Amino acid sequence: QVQLVESGGGLVQPGGSLRLSCAASGTSFSIDAMDWFRQAPGKLRELVAHINSGGSTSYADSVKGRFTISRDDAKNTVYLQMNTLKPEDTAEYYCYAEGSYYDSGARLKAFNSWGQGTQVTVSS
Numbered sequence: 234q235v236q237l238v239e240s241g242g243g244l245v246q247p248g249g250s251l252r253l254s255c256a257a258s259g260t261s262f263s264i265d266a267m268d269w270f271r272q273a274p275g276k277l278r279e280l281v282a283h284i285n286s287g288g289s290t291s292y293a294d295s296v297k298g299r300f301t302i303s304r305d306d307a308k309n310t311v312y313l314q315m316n317t318l319k320p321e322d323t324a325e326y327y328c329y330a331e332g333s334y335y336d337s338g339a340r341l342k343a344f345n346s347w348g349q350g351t352q353v354t355v356s357s
Contacts, residue, residue, distance in 0.1 A: 235259035235346045237328045242351030249355070250316045255328030255348055257309040262334035262344070267304055267311040271324035271353075278327070282313060296322075318355045325350040 241253040257264060266285045272278040282302035283291045290302050301314040311328060328348035336342055 235262050235264075235330065235332070235334060235344050237330055237346050237348035239326065239328050239348040239351040242326060242353045244354045244356065245318055246357050247319060247355055249318050250314070251318065251353060252315070253313040253326055253328075253351060253353075255311045255313075255330075257330055257346075259334060262332060264306075264309065264330050264332040266331050267302075268329040269302060269311070269313045270327045270329060271322075272327070273321075273324040276324075281326070284311065315353070318353075320355045322353060323355050324353060326353050 236258050237255055239253060239255045241251060243251060245251050253269065266283060268283045269281045270278050271281050279293065281293050281296055282300055284302045284304050292300060299315065299317045302311065304311045315322065327350045331345040333341055333343050
């Protein structure tokens with residue numbers, strides 16, 4: 234299977250920036266789409282940004298123009314550059330990936346995986 238590990242969260246003042254990273258690891262896999270979600274206390278998990286294998290991106294209206302998702306396929310890593318952060322961006326941020334891998338029997342299988350989450354707090 235494929236494991237995802239996020240990093241880069243922390244405490245930042247309003248108007249500041251952070252860059253989140255999500256590295257995928259495993260054997261014999263390829264990733265199609267990668268997403269960033271977030272979940273604030275008492276709220277549902279929401280999709281923040283999406284990038285597909287061709288590099289096309291989409292964003293939640295609340296982050297358009299402030300957040301940028303990108304991927305480095307050589308490193309199996311997706312990034313989320315967050316600028317002009319607002320207190321309402323405070324949440325646990327999760328990486329999600331889906332794709333395919335070859336199991337021990339050389340059979341091609343689909344996977345979808347979640348990272349463990351990284352906390353982003355925007356506060357003065």
